[in-house]
Amino acid sequence: MNEQRKAVSLISGGLDSMLATKVILDQGIHVEGINFFTGFCVEGHTHAIRAKARKKEKRNNALWVAEQLGIKLHIVDVIDEYKDVVFNPKHGYGQNLNPCLDCKVFMVNKAVAWAEMVENDFDFIITGEVIGQRPMSQRKDTMPVIARESGADDRLLRPLCAKNLPPTLPELEGWVDRDQLFDFHGRNRKPQIALAKSFGFEEYSQPAGGCCFLTDKAYSGKLADLWQSRGERSYELDDIMLLKIGRHLRPKPHYKVIVSREEGENHYLQGYQKCYPTIRTISHGGPITLVDGNPTPEDLEFAARITARYSQGRDSDEVTLTITLPGDEEPEEVTVKPIPPSEIPANWHV
Numbered sequence: 003m004n005e006q007r008k009a010v011s012l013i014s015g016g017l018d019s020m021l022a023t024k025v026i027l028d029q030g031i032h033v034e035g036i037n038f039f040t041g042f043c044v045e046g047h048t049h050a051i052r053a054k055a056r057k058k059e060k061r062n063n064a065l066w067v068a069e070q071l072g073i074k075l076h077i078v079d080v081i082d083e084y085k086d087v088v089f090n091p092k093h094g095y096g097q098n099l100n101p102c103l104d105c106k107v108f109m110v111n112k113a114v115a116w117a118e119m120v121e122n123d124f125d126f127i128i129t130g131e132v133i134g135q136r137p138m139s140q141r142k143d144t145m146p147v148i149a150r151e152s153g154a155d156d157r158l159l160r161p162l163c164a165k166n167l168p169p170t171l172p173e174l175e176g177w178v179d180r181d182q183l184f185d186f187h188g189r190n191r192k193p194q195i196a197l198a199k200s201f202g203f204e205e206y207s208q209p210a211g212g213c214c215f216l217t218d219k220a221y222s223g224k225l226a227d228l229w230q231s232r233g234e235r236s237y238e239l240d241d242i243m244l245l246k247i248g249r250h251l252r253p254k255p256h257y258k259v260i261v262s263r264e265e266g267e268n269h270y271l272q273g274y275q276k277c278y279p280t281i282r283t284i285s286h287g288g289p290i291t292l293v294d295g296n297p298t299p300e301d302l303e304f305a306a307r308i309t310a311r312y313s314q315g316r317d318s319d320e321v322t323l324t325i326t327l328p329g330d331e332e333p334e335e336v337t338v339k340p341i342p343p344s345e346i347p348a349n350w351h352v
Contacts, residue, residue, distance in 0.1 A: 007177040008032045010161070011128035012041070012109060013075060015063025015213065017206045018130030018162060020293055021197050022070055025161040029178055032129065035075040037064040038114060040084040041239050043213040047232070051270045061173050070203070080112060081239055088216070089235045092140075092252045093147075097224035100214060102139040103125065106131075110152035126157040126172045133163045134188040140350065141208065162186045162194070215246065224250055231295060240274070244292075247271065250352035251308060257295030258352060259305045261312050276328055281309045284335070286320035288313025303336060310340035331334045333340050 011023040011034035027033050068075035075189060087108050091101030110127060117124035131140050131148075138279040140147070149158045156171040159178065164170070165185035172178040186193050198206060207213075215221040221224070224245040229235045231252070244260060247267050259281075261269045271290045278292040281301055291309040293302060302325050310321035321340055324333035 004034050006030065007126070007172070008034075008124040009126050009128050009146045009172075010122075010124045011035050011073075011321075012113055013037050013064045013067055013129070014130070015065075015190075015207055016130065017194055017198060018072065018132060018135075020067045020130070020203070020206060021074065021194055021201070022068075022130040022161040024126050024201055024203075025183065026074070026178065028072065029182060031178065033071075033073055034124075035064070035071075035073050036113055037069045037075060037077045038084075038112060039077055040105075040214075041081045041216045041242050043111055046054065051266045061212070067206075076116070078112065078116070080108075083112075084108065085237070096138045096217065098217055098219050099225055100138070100216040100218075100222075102136060103144055105214075106139045106148050107151045110148055110154050110158060113154060114154050114157070123258055126170070127154050127161055128161060128167065131160045131164060132186045132194075133208050141266050144150050162305050205276070215242075221245060226352050227252065227258075231258070240277075244274070244294075248292075249290075249312070251346070251350040252352050253304060253308070253350055254301065257293055257297040257301055257305075259308055260292040260294060261309060262289040262291070275326060278328065279305075280304050280326045281323055282326075282333075283309060283313040283321060285320075285337075286313045286315030288315065288321075288341070303338065304341075306336050307338045307341040308346070309345065310338055313340070313345065 008033050009026055011019065011033050013023065014017050023033055023035065057130050065075055078185050087101050091104040093103040093241045101291050110129065111125050116122060117127060131145070133140060133142050133145065138296065149155055159170045159172050160167065163186050164180065164183035166187055169180060173180040228237065228241060228245065247260065247270055248263055249261040250258055261270050261272065268290045271292055274292055278294055279297065281291040281293065289309060289312050291305060293305050297305065304325045306325060309323060310316065313321055315321035319339060320337050322335060324335050326333035
C-alpha cells in the first residue's frame with residue numbers, strides 16, 4: 003500500500019487558505035492546519051468589544067475554517083519572535099508598517115520547523131498564496147524568495163496558483179496530481195468564489211484583504227506614534243490591542259489620551275484602570291479615558307477637559323469627573339469646562 007503523505011497548511015482564516023487546504027484534502031493527503039498568533043491578526047477583537055458590533059459574528063476564523071474542513075488546527079504563539087520581523091524587515095515595509103514579504107518568509111519557516119519535528123514528520127507545506135494578489139509578497143518574482151529564504155524550497159506548494167509555477171516536490175513525486183491544481187492569478191476573486199461554491203462553501207471570511215492590522219494606515223500611524231513617543235521601537239501585546247480601541251489624541255509629546263467611543267469600549271478600557279491614570283465622567287454620561295505617558299497634574303486636568311468634550315455634557319458650562327491614578331484607593335474629583343472643538347486641532351489625532 004502507498005504511504006499516506008502528510009501536509010501542514012498555513013490557515014489564516016481567509017478564503018484562500020481554506021480553498022488551498024480543501025484542494026489537497028480531496029487528493030487523499032492528511033492535512034493539519036497551523037496558525038501563528040502575532041497579536042496583529044485579531045479582526046474579531048473589535049467586534050467582540052464594541053457594543054454596536056454585537057450582531058457581527060464573533061469567532062476565531064482560523065478555528066472556524068479548521069472546523070469546516072474537519073482538520074486539526076495548531077495555534078502557535080509567536081508574539082515575541084515576530085517583533086524582529088516588525089522592527090527590522092529585511093525586505094522593507096509595504097504601504098504602511100506591513101512587512102508582508104518578511105512575514106510570509108517567517109511563517110513558512112516556522113511551519114517548516116514545526117513540520118520537521120520528530121513527533122510531526124510532515125512531508126510538505128501548503129499556503130493559499132495567489133500570484134498577483136498582494137503587491138509585495140505575492141508576485142511571481144517573490145514566490146521563489148519565500149520558498150528559498152524560509153527553507154521550504156520545493157516542499158512549498160501553492161495549490162491555487164501551482165500551474166503558474168514550476169512543479170514542486172509533491173507534484174514531481176506524484177503525491178499530488180498537478181492536473182487537479184489551479185492557475186489563479188491577479189486580484190480578481192471570482193475564481194475563488196466559484197471554487198468555494200463548487201465545494202459547497204456558502205459561508206467564509208470576506209475575500210477582501212488580510213486580517214493584519216499593520217496593513218491599515220490609521221493603525222500603522224498609531225503604532226509609529228507609540229514608537230516615537232517612547233524613543234524606541236517596542237511594544238507589548240496590551241499596547242497593540244489598545245491601539246485599536248478609542249480615539250487617540252496627543253496634546254503634547256510626553257502623553258496621549260485614549261478616549262472610548264461607546265459603551266463596549268468603556269468596559270474594555272476599564273480593565274486597564276490599574277495600569278494607567280483613568281478619567282470618568284460622573285455628572286453626565288460619557289467616556290472612560292486612559293492617559294498614557296508621563297502626564298503632570300496639569301496634563302491630567304486638561305485630559306479631563308478633553309474627556310468632558312466627548313461626554314453628554316459637552317455643551318454644559320461644567321462637567322464633573324474623577325481622576326484615578328494607578329494604586330490610588332480613592333479617585334480625585336474635578337469639575338472642568340469642556341474644551342471647545344476648535345481647540346482640538348487635527349494634528350492631535352493620532
